[in-house]
Amino acid sequence: MLIKIPLTFLILLIFFANGCKESEKENIKENPEATQEPDTVYDETGLLYTSYKNLVMAGYQGWFAAEGDDSNRGWYHYKSNCGFEPGCSTIDFWPDMTEYTKKYITPFKHADGSYAYLYSPYDEESVDLHFKWMKNYGIDGVFMQRFVVEVKDANPAGKRHFNKVLENALKAARKYDRAICVMYDLSGCSSEDIAYVKQDWEALQQQFALFDNEKNPGYVRHNGRPLLAIWGAGFDDNRKYAVADIQQLVSGLKGINNKVAVMLGVPYYWRTLDKDTENNPLLHDLIRNCDIVMPWAVGRYDSERYDIAGPVLAGDIQWCKNNGVDYVPLVFPGFSWGNLQKDQSLYHAIPRQKGDFLWKQIAGAKLSGAEALYVAMFDEIDEGTAIFKTARESEVPLNGDGRFVGIEDELATDYYLWLTGQGARWFHGEGSFSATKPQR
Amino acid sequence: MKTYKIVMILLSFALYACELDNFDMPDAALSGRIIDAQTGELVEQDIIRGTNIELTEHGYDPVASQYLIVKNDGTYENSLLFSNTYTVQPVRGNFIPVESQEINISGNTVLDFTVTPYIRILDASVVKEGSKVVATFRLEQNVTNNVRKVGLYVHSEASVGEPLRIVAVENEINAVVDPNQVFTLEVDLPSNSATLQAGEQYFFRIGALIDVGEAKLNYVPAVRLGV
Amino acid sequence: MKMRKNIGAILLVLLLGACSDVLDLEPTDKLSGQALFSDPAGVKLYMANLYYQLPIEDFTYFRNGFRINGGDPNNGGFAPAMQTDEAVHSEFGDFIGDGDFNWWEQSYKLIRDVNLLIDIIPTLDIAEEDRNMIVGEAAFIRAYTYFELAKLYGGVPLILSSQNYEGEVESLKVPRSTEADTWNFIMEECDVAIANLPESWQGGERRGTRWAAYALKSRAALHAASIAKFGNKAPLSGTAVDQKLIGLEASLASPYYEACIEASEAIMNAGVFSLYKPDPASPEEAAENYRELFQDPNIAPMEAIFIKGFARPGNETGHNYNIWYQPAQTANGWPHPGRMNPTLEFVDLYESYDNPGESDPIETTVSGDIEDYNGFDPAKEYLHFSNPYEIFAGKDARLWGTVVLPGTPWKDQQIIIQAGYVKPDGEAVIRLSDQITVDGTVYYTYGGPNPNTYSGFDPFGGNNTRTGFGFKKFLDQRTPVSPGWNQGTTDFMDFRYAEILLNYAEAVLESGMGDATRAAQAMNDIRRRAGHTVAIPLTLENLMRERRVELAFENKRYWDLIRRREYHIIFNQKRMHALFPLLDLRTSPPQYIFVRSFVPNVNPRTFDYKWYYRPIPGIGANELVQNPQY
Missing domain, CATH: 2.60.40.2060 (Immunoglobulin-like)
Known part of the structure; x- marks a missing residue:
């Protein structure tokens, strides 16, 4: 599956054979002598993660800021459009603040009258703690989310924020030997914004020496090249950019020497081109041009409706084998966005069931033949998919007319880190696991 | 002779009746097989309440899809179609769903589906x-x-x-x-x-x-x- | 004769005027609307027309629609019960078709008529109190109508004010709302009705009351909750699913069950309602009480929450239950009786008093085998009975009040239901016309010499039952049937207290919310009224049996199978069952034996998943997204 030069050759052949005028033109322009140019060869000495295969990695939002941190962004992403006070917030889960060394007092109080605190990923200490957890629980690492609309030149505060969080993360990844990779999220982009990704990506490489084997030995490689993830191709939700824009971006990023490996984040029904997916066969051409495909499964099923995933996984894996693309399914612990949507019926919209739901997906992916996992997400508390330590139901602060939700009282706050770690062990080939959730 | 007259009368009636909606007759057929990707054999089906092949004819909006039945042996055919471009997809089947495809149906078009049965x-x-x-x-x-x-x-x-x-x-x-x-x-x-x-x-x-x-x-x- | 004290002016207006021209005229502009509504009599007149159009699943409701009681409404008497496991038709064997249960245009016509009223309410020069009542009534009618639409089609276009055609069609096209939004709208409309309607109307007029609105909410919320909870038992796919036009998220089950519990509790706590004759002295008394409750619900104001009246015989005012479903022997000259044949599976459902909490299927052999439907077997040892109804001894009183059992009296006749006999030499003659003389007595296969002397199994004319059971519930025992169209005047209880108790118990049981003790009490109160003396635990099996038995033939079973997504499970190549009473001439004196059999000439029935939602008509013009697989 990881044959290098012939694969490129094959992909291009398929591409040309397809006869789509736009893509053809584009390829000729970008890659006039592609078949003659050798792939870029990287020295992999000292690298910790030379393939996504067998890894279990999570998405890392890192978008929160706290009033009083150095980002000067106030309660960014914690606050709602009505402010940040009881009854007004976008988060459903509340982080378990026990181990944070740097924390910020909030306007929220616990039932006993004590104030509740939050962290800021702008602080090196807090990101360090998160990577320490990853190491302690055996989770391989994270994809650092980079929202294109937040890191544009027109948004200096956002850019400063995400660069600082990335800096913190790279440092912590080095310290704890964790895998790390950049993931661009195209949500909200226009066609022009997409072209900007290449510029930003080249700047990042310079600024952080991303591919320096000594400085960043944990930066994930795949198919012999550094991995870059691009999320948001083919969604049928009226986006302001087209599959062709991403096609152009990928060609540009790879260049004539196939400089990077690309993981593409696509909708759940990418293969059958229906439901959440634009009915556009070009998406399949784009995926064939990438190295890994990662379908977005959050909200596509709950525990009761997980039966839809069996055929999807089996069909996707078969398609990927036939087309020489690697496949990474997504798993998530549950979903809750009552406060974000200001709708109390959406608390625990997809219940966690004490980890049964997460394990069902881990086992479903593994038993279907998946070789790696993407966990959504490490620290996402707006949509309640976080696996990091969050307060239990009985420990969350009061929230005016609404409430916060917590993980089940019977569980330790680190339970979802632990359970994800067990999944990682299974994917590493350690221990003995099955469809039955492991007992702690 | 008597029969002939009746036929004539019926014909003229039919012609008269169709004057305003004198559209073409169906002129195309679609047929094919559902094949197991691994074994190459036909995938056995139910003729009633079984797998359907959904056909959506292009150029009409909104258009109700047509559903072709698949025979027990895993083959299907329908000869009452109009030449046109269609989006075709097997639905509600006994195999892992496959993507829809756009095809041009004219004359006797053959379209096989290679699938993995559940x-x-x-x-x-x-x-x-x-x-x-x-x-x-x-x-x-x-x-x-x-x-x-x-x-x-x-x-x-x-x-x-x-x-x-x-x-x-x-x-x-x-x-x-x-x-x-x-x-x-x-x-x-x-x-x-x-x-x-x-x-x-x-x-x-x-x-x-x-x-x-x-x-x-x-x-x-x-x-x-x-x- | 029938008590009439509950019938006020409104109903008379409704029924007398229902088809006169004045009601077909819609107010065409504000002025005439004003003129109509500023006069209380005008309001009543308009309101009567709205109630007349209300899709109440009463005695005029059949698979081909509502109000099938005009002119010559010959639809074969094919009631919705015959498409469930409650009954089969005596003659026709067909099952649900795509054309059945459609009520689209008629619903939107009613909605338009209500919206015209709603639009004009703020401008009316009437007392605030009267205005509130009209607001409540309009909301009740609109909620009721959208409930019917949501049951049939899922999410539908929510038209909230009257539309005006101003030369441009596109602006009149309203897309379907999601199923969740449709149900939420129904809940909100119920709340408006509850807040504004009076507890009763002066003179006892049969108009929507606060209690009827609560009852509607109880029923609708239970329906929605069930779809949320059980929808994934019958998954569908397609555009309508992707756009959430059909289907409810599982997480919505709890709030809808909660709404059902609250609405039901409001009625239970009101102190206005109770069960009719709740404490009978004997099963015999219970059976008679139960029968009388449906023969004329006006005797039970404590139980009836909302009654649809059929005040006088005639086109669009009477109904045809009495003629369609009367046993052949009491048809009184009517040529097409006996259509409703309760099935053996329905009869099997009932408990016996000596074994509370268990259905007690009819055992016909010494071995007690109830799964053998292969017909008479001379080698089998059948149980013998000296009269044909002894085999039902000790069964729940409601069986006797709902079904005409073989050999039981009805209108001073003994209703003969016999499928054949076994000759002294052991040869069985079943469902063939035959006679034999044994020891000087002539015996007939059907129990009588000619068709007006029996009511079972003779296939001629479809007038005889082919399941072994006749139909009794709702039929008036007191008078001979008038052998003509639309002569029935039995009134119909649309909402009654027992249903509310059962809705409550189901919502509590399915959701884990509410008061489980009170819910069990509710179920057992109904059983006590039926002559049971032993309380049974509130389990799903017990509750669903109780619901099927208590609400039998009230047009609930179809929706219960739909909303709980059980139709395709029960009806998967389902063959319906009958009980053949045979006279065994091998014994002397002859005795009766019974053979559990398939209903003759009925094909196996299978429910298609797509039928959980009906097809929307006219999508070529209205451009709505069609439901899956139509």
Whole structure:
């Protein structure tokens, strides 16, 4: 599956054979002598993660800021459009603040009258703690989310924020030997914004020496090249950019020497081109041009409706084998966005069931033949998919007319880190696991 | 001569009647097979309430889709189509869903679908043993979902299946099955004497259903036996 | 004769005027609307027309629609019960078709008529109190109508004010709302009705009351909750699913069950309602009480929450239950009686008093085998009975109040239901006309010499039952049937207290919310009224049996199978069952034996998943997204 030069050759052949005028033109322009140019060869000495295969990695939002941190962004992403006070917030889960060394007092109080605190990923200490957890629980690492609309030149505060969080993360990844990779999220982009990704990506490489084997030995490689993830191709939700824009971006990023490996984040029904997916066969051409495909499964099923995933996984894996693309399914612990949507019926919209739901997906992916996992997400508390330590139901602060939700009282706050770690062990080939959730 | 006149009258009536909506007749056909990607064999189906092939004709909005039935042996054909571009997709099938495709149908268009059935029924045998008909088989499942049930279905028609049977013996499984497990289903003839008449020939067919929404059963070909 | 004290002016207006021209005229502009509504009599007149159009699933409701009581409404008497496991038709064997249960245009016509009223309410020069009542009534009618639409089609276009055609069609096209939004709208409309309607109307007029609105909410919320909870038992796919036009998220089950519990509790706590004759002295008394409750619900104001009246015989005012479903022997010259044949599976459902909490299927053999439907077997040892109804001894009183059992009296006749006999030599003659003389007595296969002397199994004319059971519930025992169209005047209880208790118990049981003790009490109160003396635990099996038995033939079973997504499970090549009473001439004196059999000439029935939602008509013009697989 990881044959290098012939694969490129094959992909291009398929591409040309397809006869789509736009893509053809584009390829000729970008890659006039592609078949003659050798792939870029990287020295992999000292690298910790030379393939996504067998890894279990999570998405890392890192978008929160706290009033009083150095980002000067106030309660960014914690606050709602009505402010940040009881009854007004976008988060459903509340982080378990026990181990944070740097924390910020909030306007929220616990039932006993004590104030509740939050962290800021702008602080090196807090990101360090998160990577320490990853190491302690055996989770391989994270994809650092980079929202294109937040890191544009027109948004200096956002850019400063995400660069600082990335800096913190790279440092912590080095310290704890964790895998790390950049993931661009195209949500909200226009066609022009997409072209900007290449510029930003080249700047990042310079600024952080991303591919320096000594400085960043944990930066994930795949198919012999550094991995870059691009999320948001083919969604049928009226986006302001087209599959062709991403096609152009990928060609540009790879260049004539196939400089990077690309993981593409696509909708759940990418293969059958229906439901959440634009009915556009070009998406399949784009995926064939990438190295890994990662379908977005959050909200596509709950525990009761997980039966839809069996055929999807089996069909996707078969398609990927036939087309020489690697496949990474997504798993998530549950979903809750009552406060974000200001709708109390959406608390625990997809219940966690004490980890049964997460394990069902881990086992479903593994038993279907998946070789790696993407966990959504490490620290996402707006949509309640976080696996990091969050307060239990009985420990969350009061929230005016609404409430916060917590993980089940019977569980330790680190339970979802632990359970994800067990999944990682299974994917590493350690221990003995099955469809039955492991007992702690 | 009399007949001729009547025909003429009918014809003129028909012509008159169609003056305002004198559209073309269907002029195209679509046919093909549903093939198991691994074995190359046809994927057995149900003719009623089975897999459908959804056809959406281009150029009309809104347009109601048409649904073609697939025959028990896994082939299909429809010769009452108009030449045009269609979006075609098998739906509600007994195999992992495949993507839709746009095709131009004209003349006799052939379109095969290469699929992975949810379940393959292996080493199937249906024999009469004394006053029983006994079926044995193994299952190979291609998705991680539970197998919901297995069944032995009986009818006087060759198109027997779960939806078309006069006698059925079913076992609820609701589990992922071991590929080595041998399943046995038995039809007791005396206790079905009102429906299975001694001396008559009937078709027996083994089926298995995966626990996937809207999924149809997978089958092996029916076996004809005298009871 | 029938008590009439509950019938006020409104109903008379409704029924007398229902088809006169004045009601077909819609107010065409504000002025005439004003003129109509500023006069209380005008309001009543308009309101009567709205109630007349209300899709109440009463005695005029059949698979081909509502109000099938005009002119010559010959639809074969094919009631919705015959497409469930409650009954089969005596003659026709067909099952649900795509054309059945459609009520689209008629619903939107009613909605338009209500919206015209709603639009004009703020401008009316009437007392605030009267205005509130009209607001409540309009909301009740609109909620009721959208409930019917949601049951049939899922999410539908929500038209909230009257539309005006101003030369441009596109602006009139309203897309379907999601199923969740549709149900939420129904809940909100119920709340408006509850807040504004009076507890009763002066003079006892049969108009929507606060209690009827609570009852509507109880029923609708239970329906929605069930779809949320059980929808994934019958998954569908397609555009309508992707756009959430059909289907409800599982997480919505709890709030809808909660709404059902609250609405039901409001009625239970009101102190206004109770069960009719709750404490009978004997099963015999209970059976008679139960029968009388449906023969004329006006005797039970404590139980009836909302009654649809059929005040006088005639086109669009009477109904045809009495003629369609009367046993052949009491048809009184009517040529097409006996259509409703309760099935053996329905009869099997009932408990016996000596074994509370268990259905007690009819055992016909010494071995007690109830799964053998292969017909008479001379080698089998059948149980013998000296009269044909002894086999039902000790069964729940409601069986006797709902079904005409073989050999039981009805209108001073003994209703003969016999499928054949076994000759002294052991040869059985079943469902064939035959006679034999044994020891000087002539015996007939059907129990009588000619068709007006029996009511079972003779296939001629479809006038005889082919299941072994006749129909009794709702039929008036007191008078001979008038052998003509639309002569029935039995009133119909649309909402009654027992249903509310059962809705409550189901919502509590399915959700885990509410008061489980009170819910069990509710179920057992209904059983006590039916002559049971032993309380049974509130389990799903017990509750669903109780619901099927208590609410039998009230047009609930179809929706219960739909909303709980059980139709395709029960009706999967389902063969319906009958009980054949045979006279055994091998014994002397002859005795009766019974053979459990398939209903003759009825094909196996299978429910298609797509039928959980009906097809929307006219999508070529209205451009709505069609439901799956139509």
